[in-house]
Amino acid sequence: MTSSPLNFEIHPSSGMPIYRQIMEQVRMLVASGKLTAGDYLPSVRQMAGELDINMMTVSKAYARLEAEGIVERDRGLGMRVTNNVPQESAADRKIELREHVEVMVTRAKQLGLTDDQIQAVVKSVLKEWPS
Amino acid sequence: MNECVIDAKNVHKRFGKTKVLNGVDLCVPRGAVVGLLGTNGSGKSTLIKCLLGLLSCDAGDVLTLGEDPWDFTAEAKERLGYGPQEAKLYPWMKSAQIVDYTAAFYPNWDDAWAKELMTRWDVETDKRAGTLSVGQLQKLSLVLALGHRPDLLVLDEPVASLDPKARREFLRSLVEITDDEQHTVLFSTHITSDIERIATHVAFLQDGVISFFGGLDELKEQVKRLRITAKKDLPPTFTVPGALRTEINGRTALVAIPTISDPLLDSLRQEWQADVTVEDLNLEEIFLELHDA
Numbered sequence: 001m002t003s004s005p006l007n008f009e010i011h012p013s014s015g016m017p018i019y020r021q022i023m024e025q026v027r028m029l030v031a032s033g034k035l036t037a038g039d040y041l042p043s044v045r046q047m048a049g050e051l052d053i054n055m056m057t058v059s060k061a062y063a064r065l066e067a068e069g070i071v072e073r074d075r076g077l078g079m080r081v082t083n084n085v086p087q088e089s090a091a092d093r094k095i096e097l098r099e100h101v102e103v104m105v106t107r108a109k110q111l112g113l114t115d116d117q118i119q120a121v122v123k124s125v126l127k128e129w130p131s
Numbered sequence: 132m133n134e135c136v137i138d139a140k141n142v143h144k145r146f147g148k149t150k151v152l153n154g155v156d157l158c159v160p161r162g163a164v165v166g167l168l169g170t171n172g173s174g175k176s177t178l179i180k181c182l183l184g185l186l187s188c189d190a191g192d193v194l195t196l197g198e199d200p201w202d203f204t205a206e207a208k209e210r211l212g213y214g215p216q217e218a219k220l221y222p223w224m225k226s227a228q229i230v231d232y233t234a235a236f237y238p239n240w241d242d243a244w245a246k247e248l249m250t251r252w253d254v255e256t257d258k259r260a261g262t263l264s265v266g267q268l269q270k271l272s273l274v275l276a277l278g279h280r281p282d283l284l285v286l287d288e289p290v291a292s293l294d295p296k297a298r299r300e301f302l303r304s305l306v307e308i309t310d311d312e313q314h315t316v317l318f319s320t321h322i323t324s325d326i327e328r329i330a331t332h333v334a335f336l337q338d339g340v341i342s343f344f345g346g347l348d349e350l351k352e353q354v355k356r357l358r359i360t361a362k363k364d365l366p367p368t369f370t371v372p373g374a375l376r377t378e379i380n381g382r383t384a385l386v387a388i389p390t391i392s393d394p395l396l397d398s399l400r401q402e403w404q405a406d407v408t409v410e411d412l413n414l415e416e417i418f419l420e421l422h423d424a
Binding site for chain 1: 162164299302303306309310312323324327328329330331347348351352410411412413414415416
């Protein structure tokens with residue numbers, strides 16, 4: 001299977017460099033099992049074209065992921081997810097999510113929302129996702 | 132990437148008593164897409180003109196495409212594309228005629244490509260230049276700059292008068308041109324989000340010098356804002372070495388620093404028994420932090 005660039009969401013005006021956003025999202029797709037060993041990442045050209053970003057940025061992300069052993073270069077075919085990345089346990093994935101939630105909760109508290117109100121917002125966002 | 136397509140050393144330029152460039156050093160490596168950032172009046176256009184031989188610099192050395200821009204050969208001009216901030220075109224010529232007229236100067240003009248760009252960007256081909264809107268005029272002048280697929284493309288505020296759709300189309304075309312990592316682009320702008328999408332490098336022009344030049348990713352990874360919350364009130368003299376800007380409010384301080392490092396964080400935590408969180412900054416925020424200092 002080849003993943004589509006549509007699986008990726010890039011925020012150019014974020015403080016996090018774009019190549020790191022791509023790396024992080026690949027890691028998450030692998031950690032969640034949405035990408036498994038043998039799956040291919042979108043080609044550099046396809047990814048850069050769809051997301052309107054520089055090809056060098058995509059190449060950089062892929063090269064680093066390759067160095068980390070998450071993907072390997074399959075000549076002529078692209079970047080393939082390796083089989084040496086175990087799917088992370090739910091516990092580990094929760095730890096990873098925690099960082100993001102902490103930021104969100106801080107913001108929510110600054111907005112003066114109660115715990116119930118915060119949970120209501122999270123639930124309504126979750127509803128928008130196909131389960 | 133080590134070879135400088137543009138190599139400026141210690142460039143000075145003044146107009147009357149006003150010093151605009153005060154020792155600019157800049158090396159633009161081959162294949163780079165460089166965003167040149169600076170406040171209004173910081174001298175971006177002056178610098179660009181000095182790099183292209185449209186202005187003579189008072190002192191310093193410039194080599195562009197390996198030549199002194201004041202005495203560019205025809206070969207160098209063929210490899211160079213320039214999009215000025217304000218295009219000066221014959222007002223009585225129709226867009227398509229202006230393109231043909233310009234094409235005649237270039238043996239390497241790519242007619243199919245120029246036509247494709249005009250379609251893609253919705254350039255009105257049968258209107259006279261004098262009747263075109265500012266945005267239309269800018270798009271036309273970009274076609275003229277890009278039509279011969281120049282090795283080096285220099286654009287002065289290329290997107291200032293373009294609407295968001297045209298801007299995105301233009302950026303997309305720029306990305307295509309730089310696909311092969313052989314074509315080099317230098318463009319000035321004050322719209323930082325455009326730079327963030329496509330630039331590999333950024334250059335800040337500030338007080339007549341390049342105050343920063345480097346990879347955009349590296350810049351974002353190094354420049355950070357620290358939110359420091361100490362056990363007790365911080366003294367008004369509180370400071371972090373190298374800080375770009377410090378804001379103290381009771382126990383809390385916000386400090387922008389040019390280079391993040393673990394030893395720095397550790398020492399702050401120890402010395403002030405403080406909770407230190409690191410905040411990412413986007414290019415606009417970095418620009419403001421650098422210019423507020």
